[in-house]
Amino acid sequence: MQTPVSDADAKAKKAAFEAGKLTKRLRHYVGDAINDFNMIEQGDRIMVCLSGGKDSYALLDILLGLQKSAPIDFSLVAVNLDQKQPGFPGDVLPTYLADLGVEYRIIEEDTYSIVKRVIPEGKTTCGLCSRLRRGILYRVADELGATKIALGHHRDDILETLFLNMFYGGKLKAMPPKLVSDDGRHMVIRPLAYCRESDLERYAALRAFPIIPCNLCGSQPNLQRQAVKQMIQDWEKRFPGRAETMFSALQNVVPSHLADTGLYNFAGLQLGEVPAGGGDLAFDREEFQPPKSISILDSRPKESVCGE
Template identity: 30%
Template sequence: MSVKHILGRMRKADLDFNLMQDGDRIAIGISGGKDSMLLLYCMALYRNIALRHMEKKIEIVGIHIKMGFPNMDFSSVETFCKENNIEFHDIDSRIYDILKIQANEDGTLKCSICSKLKKGAVINEAKKLNCNKTAFAHHADDAIETLFLNAIFGGRLATFAPQMYLTNSEMTFIRPFVYCFESDIKKAIQETTVPIVKSTCPMDGHTKRQDMKELLENIYKTYPSSKENFLLMLHNQKQLDLWVKKSDINE
């Protein structure tokens, strides 16, 4: 039931934000974690649903960028892709070496730089493989955490978009999991034989995002309805009501 729930929320996101069209060849960035691996699996299922019920022919391509972190074996992922008729590419990179050169004074890695480099590497390979779209497994919790991070550390109300066109790379970037919560992903992954490759990144679990995740979990425990309401808040344009300064009106 959990996988069906994920697929239902994917379809809603697809219809609400026009994420996928007939003829799309979509690259899926794979880290090996539960989110990206379930996205890969669900996209393989969704391509069949789209063809059968929506008359949309979609191709998917799994792309893993070898970050350079030690002891990460993706042979199980390669086997899984072969068994599920998923095109898969394992690409070398020097990202870890670059991150170590640009590390903070205390030796910790800069997650923001890592994210940009990884995203850029996936998109670069996607273009080489004639993909017109790239999908990452950012989910509803990621979007809510991003909103709160921007509010607390940047003084602005903003989160990432379900779909955006990246002008510099001429690539459409989509997030099919924007309506899916991490708790649903955890339940769904247990129903499957999808392999998980544990990250050996030294920053795993030691970020501001992790702090925000823990803060929000405490809010959800105290106010259970807040979880779905926070997701609604991200696209509730009709009830957006913020201050407008006179100087902003005159500009």
């Protein structure tokens, strides 16, 4: 006779099933991004920038999992920049990383005092803080012999940056999943580029990461990025799937139907040429098709980093 399943057991089983689905989905998204943009290659030494927030914890955790099954060899070194913010718990990350058994390095630089001294009270500190942090991390990457620098920016960060540049910078520009630094010496990758922030929040809770809040910039009210984030979240609530559609647009750019004369030779356009990127839609009704999912599991190369 079968033993009846209690409500508690049923809930636990469902929770475990959902956790497994979430983990697999994030792993696939990261694997897809790595493969699509050739982010990690044989012999790479990846410096994973760990801030103590949910995104960078998830990035390191997922990369460690992929490392075990990948058909190529690459190494990971976690790096945290202790910016000497008041009350920053300096023991949390070293303890966490030591328990993981991962190679790591903690860099202590008092950028907090510099930012507070230079930026007037009430003004946004993010720009200066970011520049200082970037310069330090590039230096550390050289010291560690890192071939790639992995950052924890996700899909929502990329979309927010797109709208920030449009609204406040007059540029059609986002965060690329992969880029070379201005001096050409460092390669930056964003393996979480396809991951939704809501999934990462759930994953952080599931894995019980010891989250460290950013009290330097995260507590500032009325930031432009926060306003844009709220705008996108409101759209997503009213029109589910809109964020995914917008991200798909970043992967389907039609230069001939924008207005950048440096990107497309409008001045040299002549009669008789074949229309590019969708042709002449000036007098035709636009027909919009649902975007394809950003997950391309069915077409993933056999020799993928996922190793699945």
